[in-house]
Amino acid sequence: MKIVETVREVREQVRAWHQEGLSVGLVPTMGYLHEGHKSLIDRAVAENDRVVVSVFVNPMQFGPTEDLESYPRDLERDGALCQKAGASLIFHPQPEEMYPEDFSSYIDMNTLTGGLCGKSRPIHFRGVCTVVAKLFHIAEPDRAYFGQKDAQQLAVIRHMVNDLSFGIEIVGCPIVREEDGLAKSSRNTYLSQDERKAALILSHALKKGRESVENGEKSAKALVELIRKEIQAEPLARIDYVEVVDWNTLEPVEEIQKPILVAIAAYIGKTRLIDNFIYE
Numbered sequence: 489m490k491i492v493e494t495v496r497e498v499r500e501q502v503r504a505w506h507q508e509g510l511s512v513g514l515v516p517t518m519g520y521l522h523e524g525h526k527s528l529i530d531r532a533v534a535e536n537d538r539v540v541v542s543v544f545v546n547p548m549q550f551g552p553t554e555d556l557e558s559y560p561r562d563l564e565r566d567g568a569l570c571q572k573a574g575a576s577l578i579f580h581p582q583p584e585e586m587y588p589e590d591f592s593s594y595i596d597m598n599t600l601t602g603g604l605c606g607k608s609r610p611i612h613f614r615g616v617c618t619v620v621a622k623l624f625h626i627a628e629p630d631r632a633y634f635g636q637k638d639a640q641q642l643a644v645i646r647h648m649v650n651d652l653s654f655g656i657e658i659v660g661c662p663i664v665r666e667e668d669g670l671a672k673s674s675r676n677t678y679l680s681q682d683e684r685k686a687a688l689i690l691s692h693a694l695k696k697g698r699e700s701v702e703n704g705e706k707s708a709k710a711l712v713e714l715i716r717k718e719i720q721a722e723p724l725a726r727i728d729y730v731e732v733v734d735w736n737t738l739e740p741v742e743e744i745q746k747p748i749l750v751a752i753a754a755y756i757g758k759t760r761l762i763d764n765f766i767y768e
């Protein structure tokens with residue numbers, strides 16, 4: 489497995505693979521890889537002849553007061569995980585490689601990005617779409633793998649690929665959780681011991697929510713209230729949003745008709761965590 493930093497090196501390698509008739513899977517990440525990322529890489533390795541993992545903390549998707557500087561990084565560990573999982577190439581560009589000084593083109597979206605995380609992170613999805621489009625052009629994958637953990641991101645990327653005719657299959661992968669239910673996230677490393685315990689309220693609240701839907705709850709408002717009440721019982725948690733939306737359009741729904749996305753974002757102390765379930 490090789491680790492490269494330039495667009496040129498990725499392109500040369502990927503084009504050589506394609507010329508040999510080999511298929512290529514891409515797993516875009518910000519690094520500090522855990523078992524959630526590994527599940528994407530495993531699936532990509534199973535479904536493609538070669539797998540490229542990008543490790544890039546994309547400055548464009550962070551707001552001015554967000555955690556760009558403190559975001560955890562450990563390329564050595566990431567390299568070992570990727571190698572063990574059977575990836576063929578890591579693309580680890582410096583920000584200047586992706587965004588030269590005169591960079592001035594962006595990909596944005598009029599739908600899907602205004603609600604949920606887009607409300608408190610207004611420039612986030614423009615950064616995500618732009619970097620993912622770049623990665624698609626650089627790595628020219630047949631398939632690209634995204635986690636349902638970032639459900640809005642998955643929906644946005646699917647929409648972008650359709651709108652802009654990328655001709656890449658987008659594969660959504662289920663959320664990988666800790667044994668006690670907390671969704672795995674690189675940001676979990678920010679949590680103190682007490683906060684780690686408190687963070688469990690998110691998956692617990694969603695579990696209760698899912699049960700109520702499975703038991704026939706049809707009102708989105710009642711479902712939101714139930715989840716909010718659960719989270720509010722935890723003093724270290726502060727809700728950013730709890731929403732029930734159509735899984736395809738991400739528009740709020742009043743009545744629960746499948747398929748829906750039930751998504752939450754909450755601060756546990758200073759750490760903003762997200763979690764969700766999809767009811768199909």
Ligand code: AMP
Binds near residue numbers: 519
């Ligand atoms: P990130 O490095 O946080 O940008 O995540 C890179 C990719 O891994 C995204 O498609 C995420 O949705 C996915 N991912 C992150 N955490 C998990 C998880 N716990 N389960 C499944 N996929 C995940």
